[in-house]
Amino acid sequence: MSTTTGSEGQALAGAAAAPGRRIDLGRLAAYAFLILIAIAYIGPLLMLVLTAFKTLPEFTKDATSLPASFSLDNFFEAWDKANFPQYLLNTAIYTVASTVIFVVSAVFLAIAIARRFVRGGGTLFTLFLIALFLPAALIPQFQLILALGLYNNPIGYIMLFLVNPIAIVILVNYMRTIPIELDEAAAIEGCGYLRYVLTIVLPLSSPAIATVAVLHAIGVWNELVLATIYLTSADFYPITRGLIVFNGVYGNNWPVLAAAVLMITLPMAVFFVLAQRWIIGGVTAGAVKG
Amino acid sequence: MAYHFGGGRSRAAPYAFLVPALFLYVLVSLGPSLATAVYSFTDATGLPNQPINWIGLENYREFLTLGAAAQENWATLFRTFIFCVAVTVIQFSLGLLVAVLLNQKLRGTKFFRTLIFLPVILGVTIQGLIWTLFLYPLGGPMDNLLGLFGVQSEFLGGQPMEAFAWVIVVQIWSNLGMTMVIFLAGLATIPNEVYEAARIDGASRWQVFREVTWPLLTPAVNTNLVLTIVGSLQAWQLFLVLTGYRPGTQVMGYLVYATGFGATSGGTSASLRQGYAAAASIVLFAVVLVIGLTVQYLLRRREARLLG
């Protein structure tokens, strides 16, 4: 018997034919509310998009009007001036490397805590929870990286992103919901710990892992301050550093900046759309045996 | 909990595999933070070749009790609580509602999900820019919209309370997507059969939610509560972008940052005071620690009660 999850609406709609009126009103209300929220989101986001099509004088004159024409000039300018290809590649490397390494290490940590496979698991979790509360330790961290000889070094930079307490909290809480019977079942099948984690835990936690991966990737992708401090050779710059050419002291070139931002956001947005498949009850069919 | 994957040497496997994450945490996060704590008891400036003196609780005394500046620090602390409560309550409820609605088989859910999550992807600076444009007081979109209802607002340039309220709005708008996504992942763990069983028993939609969905959502609820509470206590970058350092609107996170980089009191060449800034950040940490651990403890107790 397969288990499908998540579509409450399906079950409700399937099971109830009689009070049809009530459900229709409910659905109507749901749509109305969602559309209201959507407007609250489209409105401001539209500003960003419109700005990306304006020229700077247009924008300075009136920031909230419609652009005169929808030319792609700003996008081309952003691509050229901000050295997109190279910096985008750098950003991609930093993001992928740190996210993959981090997620793998985090899964092993989270499952051990969630299942209490290690003594002091609860304390460990509290420790990581505390990490969530910790103040940013910019200068000591800098002194550390400097002392390790990893200043102005991609490895040192990536290291900064291999810790993410938010992810641990999400993963641990989620993994607690994985049925314990699966552990026994796997052990009976002859799984060692490693196989267990890779074949049972990983797929079953995929919604949480996908969520964590997306959030982590976004954090690394958008980081500017740490990149400014730790990467001083232009070869290592991520794209956020490249955008500086559009900042001014008394005014930024918002239209081109907006175009650049839209281009930068695109990969992450695509990543999120793809990841939604896993976040919203993806690969769970056939997991429960017997 | 029972470990089924072998005894003897292989019992060490979980320990061994978690070492990388733990080691990195200690090195990159805990270590520097402990150093910050130590620095908070010194008069360090953050520059090398300078004598560093142990001054005990002097930084804390200054931050918490010295003159009118300390009183303002307390006011900032209080304001941070208000921010936290307002943001958490609204963001949590809205996030839950949206997630539940989007969990039904309505049309266009993927579109709504991506749309609402988009601000999270954009990052703080862009969120701030978007809303600075949107809240432009002289004929901007929100100004026109409110005008339709005969409401006037000075938005972010207005009196502190007003500007503060608008930052709360932007904070919620920006982070709702994250709350929603975590709830969606949690809702995904609830099997259809459970809903069907409840329906067959004749439960109304509200009853289904209260008796079935809500308890089973406990892990996601816990995650979201902790993240939103802690996140809103520490948040400050939106204030940086939307209002700047205005008296009457700052929150603790901003105060800590500004202390570290000298953007606080009058005077143009502020000093580098790593020790003092460290003390300010430890004060914030202490506040978040107490609240965060208390919340976590209460939630775990509730979870144990509900889910056994």
Place this chain on the structure above:
Amino acid sequence: MRKSFVVAAAVAMLVAACGGGATTAPSVAPDATQPGGGAAVSGEVRVLIHQNPPLVTFMEEFNKKFEAANPGVTVDMAVVNAADLTTSVQTRLMANDVDIVIPTLTGFSGQVQPYMKNVLAPAWQQLIDAGLLLDITDQAFVKNYGPVAIVDAVTYMGKVYGVPAGSVVYSGIYYNKDLLAANNVALPTTWAELEAACTTLKAANIPCMTAGGKDGWPVFVGAYGLAGAAFPAQAALVEGLWTGSTKWTDSSMASLFEKYQTYSGEMMEDGASGIAGDAAPGRFASGQVAMFPGGSWYAAAIEAAEPAFEWGYVPFPGSDTAADNKYMFGKYDMVYSVAAKGPNKDGALAWLSAFSDPANYQAFVDAVQFIPTQPGATLNAKIGTEIAPYLENFKIGFEQYWVAPKGAGTFAGGPILNNMFKPFGTFDDPQAAATQAQSDLDAGLQAE
């Protein structure tokens, strides 16, 4: 398990604590450091500046010329956001990874005076005390700069630690020539005339003034002329406030507070509190507002927004006596210093020397439109012509002398350094504001 991470934590702490003193060479591309003085310069010169488009453009061209004149030298210039400049200067100096830095954007301001107790050294001084900035007192190119600028902007304890790149003025007010003429409003030269002008303009439905109120500081900086006209000796004012011989609540201060209130509440246009700092010049250049109090740095933005726009710049008439309104207050701006422990000191000195060469310096002034600190240079832009008549009366502003005592409240600097009055602040009563300012100041003066 527990024990091992306590050990690891201790190690991390030790490393972090000791790491600050270590001077480690960064692991970057090899740079050929030069032999001792006298030999030709070679290798890489690393320059760190903040994002300021005309400055960046100038520097890029200047660097090319410098490289062409000195084969064997490459200039590696990094640009950071102005907000991150202090941090970047600090971290890069600590890593001994940079040769030329901008340690301050306000000259060597905020020096601790003998009458100040319980205050800290400003950041640029801390850099000097930590031995991170090179003493260049004996360098030949220092003499290219005016002696007053050298003493006021870049000298500490009798030694010179940088070159002053220029100064700006901030106590003036821009005015729209056409709009004033069209409404028969003469250019105000006294406060009373300014009030009358605003009344006339408002009656004709023309906003009198605008400013970037959302960023806060453009409003009180714009009103600098108010304080300046009342207290031309700004350093003395600071001393008076510190020693208690002057108080914000003095009766001589009362009219100052009233003027700030009128300025904020009645002269500024509705909605100014929502205008972002970088949008304000555009608003003024659109021709809809008659006047725009602000600093000389806005001139370039105004001209870029609307090249054909007719504007002028005069001191903000803060006093009722025209003769008091002839001063321009401002500050020294960027300072360029050599890193004392940088990888290529000789290269850095050669770079700075080339920068200080009168021809190059003039090009710099033309690009960023600073008031020059070299006697031979002139500001050729329109703003230069406008300011020229007042340059003899250039004075450093209150802001550059003021240091707040520890424990002081926000308003210790009074309305000069804060927006106190509505709609930019929360006060409507000048007396209440004065009382608050004094109590905030006293809190600091009396704290131990």
